[in-house]
Amino acid sequence: MTFEGNVLPLDRANVDTDQVIPAYFLNGISSSGLGGHLFKGMQGGPELLAAYPDATIVVARENFGGGSSREHAAWALVGRGFRAVVAPSFARIFQENAYNNGIAPIVVDASEIDALLTEPSLRIDLAAETLTLPGGRVMKFALDPLRKRFLLEGGYLDFLANKRDAVRAWLANR
Amino acid sequence: MSRSLFEKVWDAHVIEQLPGNNALLFVDRVVAHEITTPQGALEIEAKYGDQLFDKTRIVAMNDHVSPAKDTETAIQAKVLRQWAKRHEITLYDIGDNGICHVIAPERGHVEPGMTVICGDSHTCTLGAFGAFALGIGTTVQTGAMLAGCVVLEHPKVMRVRVDGRLGHGATAKDLALFVISTLTFKGATGFVIEYQGETIDALSMDERMTLCNMAVEAGGTTAMIAPDETTFSYLRGRENQAKGEAFETNVASWRSLRADPDATYERELVIDASELRPMVSWGTNPGESVPLDKSVPANADVKSLAYMGLEPGVPMKSLVVEQAFIGSCTNSRLSDLRAAAEVLRGRKVTVPTIITPGSQAVKRAAEREGLHDVFQDAGALWTHSSCGPCLGMSMGVVAPESRCISSSNRNFPGRMGAGGRVHLASPAVVAASAVLGRIAAPDELEPLVAEAVVAAGGAR
Numbered sequence: 001m002t003f004e005g006n007v008l009p010l011d012r013a014n015v016d017t018d019q020v021i022p023a024y025f026l027n028g029i030s031s032s033g034l035g036g037h038l039f040k041g042m043q044g045g046p047e048l049l050a051a052y053p054d055a056t057i058v059v060a061r062e063n064f065g066g067g068s069s070r071e072h073a074a075w076a077l078v079g080r081g082f083r084a085v086v087a088p089s090f091a092r093i094f095q096e097n098a099y100n101n102g103i104a105p106i107v108v109d110a111s112e113i114d115a116l117l118t119e120p121s122l123r124i125d126l127a128a129e130t131l132t133l134p135g136g137r138v139m140k141f142a143l144d145p146l147r148k149r150f151l152l153e154g155g156y157l158d159f160l161a162n163k164r165d166a167v168r169a170w171l172a173n174r
Numbered sequence: 175m176s177r178s179l180f181e182k183v184w185d186a187h188v189i190e191q192l193p194g195n196n197a198l199l200f201v202d203r204v205v206a207h208e209i210t211t212p213q214g215a216l217e218i219e220a221k222y223g224d225q226l227f228d229k230t231r232i233v234a235m236n237d238h239v240s241p242a243k244d245t246e247t248a249i250q251a252k253v254l255r256q257w258a259k260r261h262e263i264t265l266y267d268i269g270d271n272g273i274c275h276v277i278a279p280e281r282g283h284v285e286p287g288m289t290v291i292c293g294d295s296h297t298c299t300l301g302a303f304g305a306f307a308l309g310i311g312t313t314v315q316t317g318a319m320l321a322g323c324v325v326l327e328h329p330k331v332m333r334v335r336v337d338g339r340l341g342h343g344a345t346a347k348d349l350a351l352f353v354i355s356t357l358t359f360k361g362a363t364g365f366v367i368e369y370q371g372e373t374i375d376a377l378s379m380d381e382r383m384t385l386c387n388m389a390v391e392a393g394g395t396t397a398m399i400a401p402d403e404t405t406f407s408y409l410r411g412r413e414n415q416a417k418g419e420a421f422e423t424n425v426a427s428w429r430s431l432r433a434d435p436d437a438t439y440e441r442e443l444v445i446d447a448s449e450l451r452p453m454v455s456w457g458t459n460p461g462e463s464v465p466l467d468k469s470v471p472a473n474a475d476v477k478s479l480a481y482m483g484l485e486p487g488v489p490m491k492s493l494v495v496e497q498a499f500i501g502s503c504t505n506s507r508l509s510d511l512r513a514a515a516e517v518l519r520g521r522k523v524t525v526p527t528i529i530t531p532g533s534q535a536v537k538r539a540a541e542r543e544g545l546h547d548v549f550q551d552a553g554a555l556w557t558h559s560s561c562g563p564c565l566g567m568s569m570g571v572v573a574p575e576s577r578c579i580s581s582s583n584r585n586f587p588g589r590m591g592a593g594g595r596v597h598l599a600s601p602a603v604v605a606a607s608a609v610l611g612r613i614a615a616p617d618e619l620e621p622l623v624a625e626a627v628v629a630a631g632g633a634r
Binding site for chain 1: 189190192193194196198200209210212213216217221222227238239244246247249250253293294295309310311312313314316317320321322323324325327359360363364390391393395458459477481565566567584586587588589592593
């Protein structure tokens with residue numbers, strides 16, 4: 001699965017999920033309709049989004065998505081049309097939430113971020129796990145082999161639903 | 175083979191190995207609150223015939239905004255309430271509720287050796303009981319409600335060994351802030367922290383929960399402490415726990431839940447507790463913390479400085495605060511309230527101060543000791559229990575560019591309100607700061623005895 005997208009250059013480390021979407025927007029019961037609140041907890045966040053209205057790939061510095069477990073952070077990214085976040089590292093819960101919502105959490109070496117922040121767009125091949133810069137340079141990245149399936153096809157809940165008999169059998173022998 | 179505490183609990187719950195470094199892990203307990211549960215409950219209803227794997231393993235509570243503040247949050251609470259009622263799930267609601275990480279152990283729903291998940295990052299609090307307890311997103315929580323299991327990547331294990339008596343004025347909160355400032359905000363990512371050592375052994379369950387609560391602030395998957403007599407005493411006789419001989423049988427098996435002496439760890443940190451002092455955060459994540467009597471560091475992050483309105487070299491004790499908050503899943507238990515009361519007894523706060531107990535049961539216990547009078551005599555607001563001001567979602571929002579000294583766990587930009595500046599500290603430091611109107615240590619306060627003598631002699 002390949003897509004090309006414009007970059008939102010988020011030249012910050014430790015973008016916590018309160019910055020991605022503040023708690024005062026967590027008052028709903030649906031995962032949809034949150035795109036309008038994306039980055040409202042970040043000083044300059046809404047202005048940055050306005051300056052890159054067509055962006056679908058976030059490029060950020062280390063430890064993206066720290067803090068709260070709120071899946072609303074992934075839902076807000078999806079709601080605004082984002083498909084990938086490229087960073088040197090992610091917080092555990094956000095990374096998992098991203099996989100489960102079709103947002104590719106792409107880990108690249110920290111030394112590459114300066115260059116990526118200046119690129120207008122990137123091409124990402126999730127199946128091949130490659131990221132191609134406009135000049136033609138190709139970077140490899142690695143996705144979790146199991147979660148890659150959830151990323152590409154969805155189906156985390158179906159995967160677990162199909163395990164219920166196995167879980168019951170395990171429990172019976174516990 | 176020698177195993178850590180974490181490995182023992184993990185191994186006992188693996189249903190099957192999965193591709194990569196993943197496993198399908200059985201979940202003993204799901205804790206469900208109104209902010210992250212309704213979406214999944216509705217999805218199971220719509221797509222999976224409303225079938226839960228085992229409703230008896232789920233406990234629910236309205237805690238983040240309770241009572242509701244507006245129509246939207248009222249609907250969240252209503253959806254959770256109706257779902258719990260429909261499935262006969264234990265629900266803690268208005269009048270008998272509190273913060274999920276306070277309620278779950280207080281009502282006996284967490285035991286050593288359990289796996290516990292909740293759509294809330296501070297679920298690591300419950301690792302204090304020797305459970306493997308972690309925060310996850312709504313989808314993963316939904317999966318656990320649907321199928322009784324989660325997909326998890328096998329974490330690494332870091333041992334943090336703490337020995338010695340806590341230094342003057344230092345508390346479990348200061349130890350937590352010290353660990354995070356040492357590891358940094360991301361330093362434990364991918365790791366479970368196993369706390370060991372004589373300092374940890376000497377901590378009460380309240381203190382252990384405070385310490386484990388903040389593991390996620392270093393990026394940790396969770397923290398764990400081996401259960402011991404302190405743990406068993408806490409659980410013995412508690413509601414939802416086995417009673418009598420059945421409980422003692424559980425205790426006998428729980429005693430094996432500790433790291434083997436020659437277990438190995440991917441990383442180790444050794445701390446001399448006697449060197450610890452009261453800590454306070456200066457920046458915009460909990461790793462940006464320093465001892466209270468120090469200054470903003472010279473190498474401070476420029477974005478954090480700008481948000482907090484600070485310069486390197488500014489003494490922490492010079493910072494004027496405009497609000498104080500004692501509460502949150504970090505520091506809202508009875509011992510935290512006693513520590514605050516000890517400072518506030520006979521004194522007056524000089525800034526708006528909000529004190530929010532972690533549960534209605536904590537509130538009632540505090541009131542039986544008269545702590546509510548101490549707080550209200552001091553001029554503080556004594557509220558019902560909830561997550562409250564900690565996450566800026568309901569009451570007690572901090573104004574832009576105002577400083578709030580807080581016993582909570584997060585000082586992120588906008589956490590307690592857009593533009594608000596949060597400084598994290600222990601309940602005693604928050605109380606002292608509320609009195610002096612600036613960040614302050616309790617031992618800076620004038621002795622009470624002398625004041626009382628002067629007042630008594632002068633007035634009559």
